[in-house]
């Protein structure tokens with residue numbers, strides 16, 4: 108663990124990608140937000156539901172919510188093998204956690220991780236004990252409720268050997284808190300033969316800057332899937348989660364985003380295929396509505412028998428923005444099979460006209476194709492996500 | 508008789524080449540016209556131009572539908588007026604499932620989804636339209652979509668080509684139902700829907716009958732006649748020396 112002085116020096120370190128954010132511009136969000144007993148009877152309900160977090164918690168194993176920098180709700184159905192806690196509480200209960208965390212993520216990575224580290228930021232702690240399969244998803248929600256404030260959270264997820272978990276994370280800003288910064292550091296630790304599906308749905312304000320920092324360290328023969336959805340206008344997002352795969356493990360990243368005018372989205376991910384026979388797939392589908400879009404993907408093959416594919420597809424519906432696809436493959440041994448595919452352009456005219464020949468007007472035809480294009484990146488889209496996707500496509504007014 | 512479709516001196520380009528070079532053609536209400544012609548003569552281009560696809564560009568002439576000039580209309584405007592088309596080679600529509608399109612065209616409660624088995628398409632409702640469909644599957648899918656749409660005037664581009672002997676009955680009878688208002692049997696069927704049908708083999712004519720046939724060559728309607736006569740002629744002599752052209756004056 109680096110000493111505090113070293114981490115302090117990292118406060119000036121810009122992120123590897125994306126526009127630099129002046130941290131001084133924001134005040135610290137409160138550590139003690141209002142505590143919400145009943146999600147269904149809360150003013151935050153609509154923000155949550157917009158990002159796939161259901162307030163009735165039916166078919167959910169539990170919910171943990173953060174408003175600004177503090178926990179404001181935590182409910183868990185009693186379930187053997189599952190812990191849902193705030194990180195602060197978890198540190199009290201698990202003595203070893205203090206030394207365990209900040210291993211997957213280097214606090215000196217950049218100014219965002221450094222500040223989160225130095226803050227001793229709270230966040231959620233999810234743990235699945237060895238051999239336990241948690242059937243219903245756990246939902247986590249992060250809401251920014253103060254304008255001109257910075258939200259900084261540090262989340263730790265542990266899925267032990269043979270465990271499995273599904274997480275749905277919704278992030279949002281209250282209408283009055285659009286000019287804000289979100290930094291979410293997530294460390295994920297997976298043992299052997301473990302499964303984790305992690306879906307993030309984001310809906311921010313038009314000026315919100317978002318800098319998630321995620322790293323997942325995975326043992327042997329485990330499966331990790333990471334879905335990321337952002338469909339509404341945002342100031343800027345720069346996200347580049349990293350996964351390290353042990354032998355026989357696999358990682359799948361699916362990204363679905365719309366870059367509206369004024370939005371700057373730089374998203375992607377890196378998978379280090381370290382173990383023999385590791386597999387990875389990075390899929391990104393994006394739409395530019397006049398915003399700035401950069402889809403990155405990087406696959407690094409370090410062991411024999413590695414198989415990986417990367418796909419970046421982007422449809423440009425409106426001029427005025429820019430779209431960049433940067434697929435990268437890197438191999439350090441001969442016995443690998445790594446491929447990539449990238450395509451940027453408009454929707455083929457003949458496809459639109461085909462649907463129009465069935466009586467759909469141009470807007471309907473375009474949004475039907477766009478909906479299919481975007482949801483094609485995620486297999487078996489959760490219903491909440493499908494609804495959210497439809498609503499966003501409706502709002503986006505795609506046929507211009 | 509009311510004119511359903513009237514094409515006057517139509518010239519159109521595709522890929523910067525003039526393909527249609529002065530087409531004149533009139534189809535009356537309730538009439539089925541059949542279009543023969545050698546490969547590359549411009550038959551599909553004519554149908555695409557009537558539907559309004561932007562792959563072709565009209566440079567001269569006009570297309571009237573039920574008396575209204577549709578030459579400049581968009582594809583969906585034409586579809587809403589009642590024109591429907593079965594393409595020879597429809598594009599793959601990635602990401603759009605057949606069932607979703609059917610619901611969008613005919614409304615969720617239309618029962619069209621329940622009709623899918625009659626077209627042997629029930630297993631295709633969740634598939635992306637045309638993606639990986641076989642030749643015969645594409646035809647059945649196109650017919651199911653047309654059935655959802657209920658057009659008044661149907662453009663059929665080689666509906667039977669690539670269809671095996673077992674399925675030809677299905678295709679034939681579904682085309683028949685489209686033209687004869689559902690359940691036409693024998694001579695009592697009432698035909699309301701008009702159509703223009705391209706065929707090389709004439710097999711589809713066993714199911715629908717046709718009122719008049721035309722032969723297209725080099726982007727023009729070369730001659731016309733009774734469907735059976737023209738077909739026999741083409742089968743015997745090919746398109747090279749069309750006896751009909753010598754005998755029939757347009």
Ligand SMILES: Nc1ncnc2c1ncn2[C@@H]1O[C@H](COP(=O)(O)OP(=O)(O)OP(=O)(O)O)[C@@H](O)[C@H]1O
Pocket residue numbers: 521522523524526544545546547548549550551552553562595
């Ligand atoms: N977009 C295009 N660019 C260039 N040439 C084109 C284009 N579309 C059609 N053509 C040409 O126009 C001619 C007529 O094509 P069309 O498809 O209309 O023929 P067809 O009569 O339907 O033939 P077939 O019986 O083989 O289906 C062909 O020579 C074809 O190559």
Ligand SMILES: [Mg+2]
Pocket residue numbers: 550551552595664
């Ligand atoms: Mg043709």
